[in-house]
Each structure stands twice: as C-alpha cells, then as structure tokens.
Amino acid sequence: xxxxxxxxxxxxxxxxxxxxxxxxxxxxxxxxxxxxxxxxxxxxxxxxxxxxxxxxxxxxxxxxxxxxxxxxxxxxxxxxxxxxxxxxxxxxxxxxxxxxxxxxxxxxxxxxxxxxxxxxxxxxxxxxxxxxxxxxxxxxxxxxxxxxxxxxxxxxxxxxxxxxxxxxxxxxxxxxxxxxxxxxxxxxxxxxxxxxxxxxxxxxxxxxxxxxxxxxxxxxxxxxxxxxxxxxxxxxxxxxxxxxxxxxxxxxxxxxxxxxxxxxxxxxxxxxxxxxxxxxxxxxxxxxxxxxxxxxxxxxxxxxxxxxxxxxxxxxxxxxxxxxxxxxxxxxxxxxxxxxxxxxxxxxxxxxxxxxxxxxxxxxxxxxxxxxxxxxxxxxxxxxxxxxxxxxxxxxxxxxxxxxxxxxxxxxxxxxxxxxxxxxxxxxxxxxxxx
Numbered sequence: 177x178x179x180x181x182x183x184x185x186x187x188x189x190x191x192x193x194x195x196x197x198x199x200x201x202x203x204x205x206x207x208x209x210x211x212x213x214x215x216x217x218x219x220x221x222x223x224x225x226x227x228x229x230x231x232x233x234x235x236x237x238x239x240x241x242x243x244x245x246x247x248x249x250x251x252x253x254x255x256x257x258x259x260x261x262x263x264x265x266x267x268x269x270x271x272x273x274x275x276x277x278x279x280x281x282x283x284x285x286x287x288x289x290x291x292x293x294x295x296x297x298x299x300x301x302x303x304x305x306x307x308x309x310x311x312x313x314x315x316x317x318x319x320x321x322x323x324x325x326x327x328x329x330x331x332x333x334x335x336x337x338x339x340x341x342x343x344x345x346x347x348x349x350x351x352x353x354x355x356x357x358x359x360x361x362x363x364x365x366x367x368x369x370x371x372x373x374x375x376x377x378x379x380x381x382x383x384x385x386x387x388x389x390x391x392x393x394x395x396x397x398x399x400x401x402x403x404x405x406x407x408x409x410x411x412x413x414x415x416x417x418x419x420x421x422x423x424x425x426x427x428x429x430x431x432x433x434x435x436x437x438x439x440x441x442x443x444x445x446x447x448x449x450x451x452x453x454x455x456x457x458x459x460x461x462x463x464x465x466x467x468x469x470x471x472x473x474x475x476x477x478x479x480x481x482x483x484x485x486x487x488x489x490x491x492x493x494x495x496x497x498x499x500x501x502x503x504x505x506x507x508x509x510x511x512x513x514x515x516x517x518x519x520x521x522x523x524x525x526x527x528x529x530x531x532x533x534x535x536x537x538x539x540x541x542x543x544x545x546x547x548x549x550x551x552x553x554x555x556x557x558x559x560x561x562x563x564x565x566x567x568x569x570x571x572x573x574x575x576x577x578x579x580x581x582x583x584x585x586x587x588x589x590x591x592x593x594x595x596x597x598x599x600x601x602x603x604x605x606x607x608x609x610x611x
Contacts (some may be wrong), residue, residue: 212253220246224254228286233607236297244294248329255333258284259340281347282611284337288354289610291334292603298328299367331370334358335377342381352382353606359391361599363592368398386474389429390481391595393467397488398592400453400460429466453491464488479505480596483518486525487591495525506541511596516545516552516587523555527562535559551588 212220227239236244243251258280265277338354341347355378362371375392382388453461465488471481486502489495498521505518523538536559543552557572587594 212249217253217257220250221254221257224251224287225283228283228290231286231290231293233289233610234293234604236293240290240294240297243290244298244330251330251333255287255336258287259336262340281341281344284341285347285350285610288334288337288341288351289607291330291337292354292358295328295330295334296361298330299365302326302328327370331374335374339377339381350606350609352378352385353602353609355382356385356387356391357599357602357606359388359599360595360597360602363391363394363398364594364599366593368395371395384474386471386478386481389467389471389474390478390484393464393471393481393484393488394592394595396460396464396467397484400457400464400488400491401592402453402457429463429470452493458492461488461491465492479508479510479518480514483514483521486518486521490521490525490528495528499525499529512545513587513590513594514596516542516549517591519545520552520555520588523552523559527555527559532559532563546585546587549586549588551586 224243227243231237231239262277262280262284265280338351342351355374359371359375359378362368362374371391372395375388375395378385378388379392465485468481468485468488471478472485475481482505483502486498486505489501490498502518502521502525506515506522510518519538519542523535523542526532526535526538536556539552539555539559543549543556546552553572557569560566560568560572
C-alpha cells in the first residue's frame, strides 16, 4: 500500500466494552429508571413538542440546548409515549384521526432532526474531554490508545424515532436517507463504535439497501486494518465489534461464486508471506467483500462499492480480481476522490502483477487528479525503480519530501473514512426535506 512519508496518523474510535451499545449503559450498571407520572410526562411532552417545532436544523440553538439539558429518563418518557401513540393511531386508520397521525409523524420527524443535532453537538463537546466510563469509546492513533470519549444517548433516542417511522411508506424513504447520511458522517468522523450500532439498526430495517451494504462493507474493511487487530491482540481479548457485526439478525451475505460455475466458490490465489493478513483481518475483509459484491449486484452504478471491492481483493492477494473489479469504475465519470482512489488501486494491483507500464499510467492518472498527493508519486517512484530507472524513482521521492508538497490533503489517507457523497452533503440534503 502506498503511504505518506510524513503523515501516518490513523484515527479510530472503537468501543471495547462487550455487549454494550454506543451511548447505552450495561443493565448491570444502570439504576432503575424513576417512575414518571402521566401529568409530568404531559408537561414534558408539550415542552418537547415546542422545542422540535422551533428548532432550526443543523444548529445547537436554544430549543436543542433545552432538550439536551433534560435527564435521559425524561426524554425517553416523552419519545416512548409519542411512539406508542403513533402505533395506536396506525391501528385506527379508518378513524377520523388520520390527520393527527400525519401531524404526529411530522413532529417525530422533526424530533429526529433535533436529537441528531444534539448528538453531534454533544459528540463535539465530549471529544474535548476524556472518560473512563463504561459508555466510553477508545481513541486510537496509529494503534496506540490515547484516551476514552463518552457517547451521547441521543443517538439511541434518534434510532428509536427512526425505527418507529421506517415502516410507513410515506416516511420510510426519508428515514433510509437519514440512516445513510448518519452512517457516512460517523465513518468520516471515525466514530466506528457508534456507526456499528447504527448500521445494525439500519440493516434490520433496510436489509437490501445497497448503500447501507456499502457502508457496512467499509466498516468491515476498517476492522480488517492491521493496526486495529494489533491493538486487540495487545489487550488479549477478542474485539467485541467483530462479534457484534457477525451477530446481526439479518442473514449473512452469500459468499462469492464463480460466474462460469455458480455452485462453486471463488478460489483466490495464495498470498505471498509478505502480503498475508492475519486470520482475524482476513475474516473482516471477506465479510467486506460479501457486502461490496452485494452492493454492486444490487446497484451496478454504485461505483464506490466496486472500487472498495477491488481494494479488499488486493488486500486478500487477488490482484488480478482487483484490477478486473476496478477497471469498469474508471471507464465512467467519477468524483475526484473516487477517481483518485480507483486509479491508485488499479496502479497497485498492476504493480503487484508486474505490469509496470499499466501501473505507472494508473498512478499518473491519480497524480493528475491530486497533484500534491504524495501517495501517487510514491507509487510512480516504486514502479520506476522496478523498471531500473533509479533517477526517475529518486526524482519522484524528492518531490514527496519537499516542503511544497504537504500530505495533509492526500486522499489516500482518508479511504477508510470518506464516502462520495460525503456525510455532510447527505445530511444537508436530508435536512432540506424536513418541514
């Protein structure tokens, strides 16, 4: 893999507390929730409804601050009662209360927006401090534990609202768009503990959605990273995220089959000792492969899934399969990041296959897209050296180490976290549909 010489920081937020969902406490550590009277709940419900109706999306305004200051039992009492009321109204569709059902759905949808904004705001605030609580996520930099970060329970509330709205044909597409946008945003932030639980919930509701499969595959791709695996080995305990991902209620994606013999699984060429990955990484990468293959079969125009499939195949030692997988993506117009990512993968696969001219052409295409990206120039340097062109190789490396070539913007450093479109754009698009 091409890497930067000067920028090796890799950020992961991973929770290593078995069987505890992000933002949720273990029942063994929780005190029983205090009973809330119906009269008090009605007062809080009126205040919550006013807050969601006056909240400005994408802001942490006064309505958001008000609800954020509430104890968790008060928020849960309000949302649970509203969800239960909606379920009762659904059973009475023939009743003149249809208008009330529509109004309640609209209020809950705005509540989903409110709690999303609170969760993001609390994430920003909590990440500035540190914690040793049971609800904290471990912050890793290059595989080294640095501190713990608490998680907002408002993610739990948001998912409760989303799950209630998802079966409604009128609201389901909007809820799906929310799940997609949040997954992309959380992966971009590196909050993999939260996105693990988020995707589990999403895929229980939308098991056949190709974009969610793409994001789930990216999560498996991340968990296959050698630095994360090394961290779990040092702690001498299995990684609970692996168990959570394998323990979802939906059926596992089918293993890839040979096109000419559908009853036979695909056989990979043996990887060299230098490229062989640990068994735990291999398990995650194979799970990622299944998700990406499903996403491509469900939506052949989802080129990011095709590109990520190529990356996983290359990690598993199947460079010929990787090159075949990524070429179609490079035959269509792509956003800059995806074109760079695809070209880098084709260059790496061709380089491993000994096809140095093809590799250099691919790396050159990546470099043309992002001229200041050191990873593309390093790829060209390796290829030049393999072809016996030492002067060319040295010239490329000299470019990488110059002060005028910062690597902070190298897209290769973001391939495990960035999607196209990115989470911020998707969230903006989703918010624009909330009235």
